[in-house]
Amino acid sequence: MTTASRAMDRLVGWPDLSEARPSCGTGRALRTSDTEIAHFHSDRKVDLNLTARAIRRLEGDLRNSTAIRLVPGSHWVTIRLECASDIDLLMTLVSAALKAHQGCPASDRPSSARCNDQHSTVLAPEHVGAG
Known part of the structure; x- marks a missing residue:
């Protein structure tokens, strides 16, 4: 069993999440009743x-993680x-x-659920905000 499969198995049991087809068309997704949360x-x-x-709130910690x-x-x-x-x-x-999504007014949500898989460049944490 892959690492992603183990994670998906754990998350699919959460009461607020259900499995769905990702809007990007690649892999598997988990969503709430309002929005997509994860694309595997x-x-x-x-x-x-x-x-x-x-x-923004977690940026320092996110940038310091080698997994993100x-x-x-x-x-x-x-x-x-x-x-x-x-x-x-x-x-x-x-x-x-x-x-975050529970406390996020609809006006603050992006009009598109475009995940990072569709972006051509993903920057390593040490490069975000540099410049």
Whole structure:
């Protein structure tokens, strides 16, 4: 069983999440009744819809994690799942994403659920905000 499969199996049991087809068309997704939360694109890569506000709040910690990649301007973060601690990190961030979406007014939500899988460039944490 792959790391992503183990993570998906744990998350699909959460009461606020259900499995769905991702809007990007690649892999598997988890969503709430209102929005897509996670896209599992491969055996080791997950895009998580964290919201811009949550990313700003957690940016320092996100940038310091070697498992996370950020795309400037995106409401999604990409998480590489290599080991059990990466799954634990994903569980924590999914919880943060669910909370962020609960408190996010509809006007603050992006009009598109475009995940990072459709972006051509994903920057390593040390490059985000540099310039």
